[in-house]
Amino acid sequence: MGRKVDRFVIVGGGRVGTAVGYLLQQAGEEVVAIACRSEESLAKVRKYLPDAYLTTDAVKAARRGNAILITTPDDLIADVCLTLSSAGALKKDSYMVHMSGALGLDVLDAAREAGARTASIHPLQTFADVKGAVKKIPGSVFAVTVQDDRTRDWAEGLVRKLGGEPVPLAEEDKVLYHLGAVVASNLLVALEHAAELVYQEIGFLGERALKALLPLIEGTVENLRRLGTQRALTGPVARGDIGVLRRHLEVLEEEGREQLMGVYVSLSRYALDLAEEGLSRSRAEEIAELLERYCRK
Ligand SMILES: NC(=O)c1ccc[n+]([C@@H]2O[C@H](COP(=O)([O-])OP(=O)(O)OC[C@H]3O[C@@H](n4cnc5c(N)ncnc54)[C@H](OP(=O)(O)O)[C@@H]3O)[C@@H](O)[C@H]2O)c1
Structure with a gap:
């Protein structure tokens, strides 16, 4: 109880990240920052989230929020998480989430060690572009894998904000x-x-x-x-x-x-x-x- 309002940061403004940011904003949530690698990608994100802080510096983005969603390609998630954690960008009791279906929570270990709560929420859907993702995320089943029960309530709440249907998935069943x-x-x-x-x-x-x-x-x-x-x-x-x-x-x-x-x-x-x-x-x-x-x- 007493938890402050979530301030979402999306690291990886591609198909999924942009759509998730947009849907959260539509649901009345605060999406404070989005990070991409390139200015070209940020320009695309701007069309959906004109008021958010857009940057190519993931650490600066992460410092602005307390609920961080890493939506980079899967291979980069662990590295990005390590970079954010070792830069001290994570606040105590913040959440660190990825959206990969293949990876477990171990790729977020650096954040957990830095005091964050970790989860993965995976939409059982395929998205070829942002427009399709905005349309298809609501109504999708999301597999939710979490480090503990308190994180489960929050992660399932996040899925519902996106219009998804949360389904618990044990870490060992992810593969x-x-x-x-x-x-x-x-x-x-x-x-x-x-x-x-x-x-x-x-x-x-x-x-x-x-x-x-x-x-x-x-x-x-x-x-x-x-x-x-x-x-x-x-x-x-x-x-x-x-x-x-x-x-x-x-x-x-x-x-x-x-x-x-x-x-x-x-x-x-x-x-x-x-x-x-x-x-x-x-x-x-x-x-x-x-x-x-x-x-x-
Ligand atoms: N697409 C799907 O069908 C689907 C379905 C379910 C789950 N997912 C999961 O969703 C996640 C994202 O997938 P996606 O399809 O949205 O990927 P994507 O369209 O390729 O987008 C990845 C984004 O990450 C950015 N990025 C890469 N390295 C970065 C870094 N170091 N710092 C900040 N941003 C960085 C890229 O920026 P640049 O463009 O500037 O390089 C790009 O905007 C993955 O975990 C994937 O498994 C995808």
């Missing part, structure tokens, strides 16, 4: 949490790229390939939303169409398709796990054997 997010988002993009290349090979020129696939991708996401993974699965594995699977696998045996073969077989095995309930036992076994054969090739 798996991030791995799940990478599979759901980044690897899905890689998979769509593989489909795009196949379509380009059969004459869908340039971006027409992805354009043709997008309604299918969106339909799939919609099915996932409505039905969940098990019922959203359609296609040859779900139907037990082993003849179609054989034809796919034969085409994938052609030279230059080795990588796609690996992906196709592995994911078809996951699909089989999902589909098994709807298939006869003998058909499921037949498909499993077929995939196993190609897996070993």
Whole structure:
């Protein structure tokens, strides 16, 4: 109790940092300073936060506040935290937060040793630009990892100010949490790229390939939303169409398709796990054997 009002400082005015600063300000919070490495980036931040103190000196920025959010690229968080802590820029009882999904709280150890409370809040979303982040942060699930319960209340409150939904995440589960997010988002993009290349090979020129696939991708996401993974699965594995699977696998045996073969077989095995309930036992076994054969090739 008796805690003073939070004065937020954002170190790293990129996509996430700028959007978070803007949303906090919209929520009536004091965003006192933003730091970037370059003047160019500061000029972009100015459009969203014209009244904040903007600087390329992170230490000067940090001295102005008591709730510091480091939103630099992940690889720089520990260094930035160390710089701010060793420069004596952190006030007693201040908060030090990062927003990486992959990193634990250890990257903020220097701040904790300097008396700050540490947390990470990670929005389970992908942001290509500030505008998109401003739109998508509210309503996102945020994984909240904290050093102690008192910090939890504050960090969850911060997430709510951003319009997010806080979900507690134990520090030791962070790697798996991030791995799940990478599979759901980044690897899905890689998979769509593989489909795009196949379509380009059969004459869908340039971006027409992805354009043709997008309604299918969106339909799939919609099915996932409505039905969940098990019922959203359609296609040859779900139907037990082993003849179609054989034809796919034969085409994938052609030279230059080795990588796609690996992906196709592995994911078809996951699909089989999902589909098994709807298939006869003998058909499921037949498909499993077929995939196993190609897996070993
Ligand atoms: N983008 C996403 O989809 C997403 C989603 C969830 C979580 N996150 C997390 O959010 C954090 C930020 O990601 P982002 O996508 O917003 O990165 P970003 O757009 O690349 O922005 C990083 C910012 O950090 C600044 N910066 C770098 N070193 C600095 C330093 N020493 N002092 C002050 N500023 C510095 C950069 O300034 P300059 O431009 O001047 O170099 C840039 O403005 C990361 O931890 C990331 O994991 C991102």
